Amino acid sequence: MIASVVGRLATKSGDRVVIETAGGVAYEVVVPLGVMERLPAAGETVTLVTELVVREDGWSLFGFLEGAERRFFQRLLGVSGVGPKLAIAVLSALGGPRAARAIKGRDIATLSSVSGIGRKTAERLALELADKVGEFVGESEPGAAATGGPAAGALRALEQLGYSTAEADKALRRALAGDGAKVLDAEALVRRALQLLTER
Numbered sequence: 001m002i003a004s005v006v007g008r009l010a011t012k013s014g015d016r017v018v019i020e021t022a023g024g025v026a027y028e029v030v031v032p033l034g035v036m037e038r039l040p041a042a043g044e045t046v047t048l049v050t051e052l053v054v055r056e057d058g059w060s061l062f063g064f065l066e067g068a069e070r071r072f073f074q075r076l077l078g079v080s081g082v083g084p085k086l087a088i089a090v091l092s093a094l095g096g097p098r099a100a101r102a103i104k105g106r107d108i109a110t111l112s113s114v115s116g117i118g119r120k121t122a123e124r125l126a127l128e129l130a131d132k133v134g135e136f137v138g139e140s141e142p143g144a145a146a147t148g149g150p151a152a153g154a155l156r157a158l159e160q161l162g163y164s165t166a167e168a169d170k171a172l173r174r175a176l177a178g179d180g181a182k183v184l185d186a187e188a189l190v191r192r193a194l195q196l197l198t199e200r
Contacts, residue, residue, distance in 0.1 A: 001052060002027075002050050002052045002061060003049065003050065004047060004048060004049050004050055005019050005021065005027045005029060005047070005048050005050055005061070005063065006019075006021065006022075006045070006046075006047045006048075007019040007020050007021035007022060007027075007045065007046070008020045008043060008044070008045055008046075009039060009040060009041075009042050009043065009044055009045070009046045010026060010042065011042060012036065012039065012042060012176065012177040013177050014170070014173055014174075014177070015030055015031065015036075015088070015092075015173060016028055016029060016030045016031065017029050017031055017036070017039065017046075017063070019046060019048065027050075027061055028061065029048055029050060029061045029062065029063035030060060030061065030062050030063070030084075030088060031048070031062070031063045031064070031088075032064070032069070032088050032091035032092045033091075033092035033093075033151050033152070033155065033169055033172060033173060033176075034069075034091065034092065034095050034096075034149055034151055034152060035048075035063065035064055035065050035069070036151070036173055036176050036177075037149060037150060037151040037172075037176050037189075038065055038149070039065075047065075048063035048064060048065065049063070049064050049065070049066070049067055049069075049070045050062060050063045050064070050070070051063075051064075051070055051073055051074060053077070053084045060084060062084060062088065068096065068135075068136060069091065069096055071135075071136075072091070072096045072099070072100065072133070072136050073087050073088075073091065075129060075132055075133060076090060076091075076125070076129075078128075078129075079124055079125055079128045079129060080124065080128075081121055081124060082121065082124075082125070085116070086114075086116050086117065086121070089114050089115055089116050089117070089165075089169075090111075090114050090117070092155075092169055093113070093114045093115065093152075093155060093165055093169070094110070094114065094152070095149065095152045096136050097136060097137060098110075098152070099111075099136075100133040100134075100136035100137045101137050102126075103125055103126055103129045103130055103133050104130055104133050104134065104137055106126040106130060107126075108122045108123060108126065111125055111126065113159075113165070114165060115164065115165035115166045115169070150185055150186040150189055151172055151176065151186075151189060153186035154168075154172055154186040154187075154189035154190045154193060155168050155169060155172060157186065157190045158171070158172070158190060158193060158194075158197075161194075163197065167197065168193065171193035171194075171196045171197050172189060172193050174193075174196050175189055175192040175193050175196060176189075
């Protein structure tokens with residue numbers, strides 16, 4: 001079990017980062033969009049709490065900045081039919097607290113808005129986890145943080161403009177992987193992502 005990784009943030013690309021430890025080992029770690037936006041610039045030191053997922057087709061390491069994010073990820077993995085890719089999609093699109101509120105309130109429409117989650121999976125999430133996510137509902141302060149921060153707000157804005165969750169997520173990750181880490185507000189992130197989307 002790899003519980004955490006501490007080291008220099010070498011690269012940020014797509015949905016993953018590479019962290020080089022003092023011992024000379026580099027770990028590739030998949031992170032949700034909300035974690036990507038809060039990471040420091042490349043070259044800085046970072047600590048991620050991690051979850052190692054072992055499957056027949058390989059091992060994957062998933063990283064989070066807080067223990068609560070990892071615990072919520074683990075709860076999502078406990079639902080039948082929900083793998084790590086879908087769990088990361090939930091955290092990226094909604095953020096932990098908002099996703100927890102949607103599950104607890106059996107808000108199927110919000111859960112179904114996540115790319116890759118259909119109505120049946122959304123209903124299963126609500127059925128199996130409604131009584132198990134109370135601790136995560138109040139993790140954030142009221143306001144922007146409660147809905148997942150600037151990246152989550154930018155994601156919703158791009159969806160309202162007609163882009164799919166997957167397209168918007170990819171563009172925002174590209175924006176954040178560059179010098180987007182310096183961008184603090186959702187409006188600037190939306191502008192940067194729209195530039196990337198129209199370059200195609």
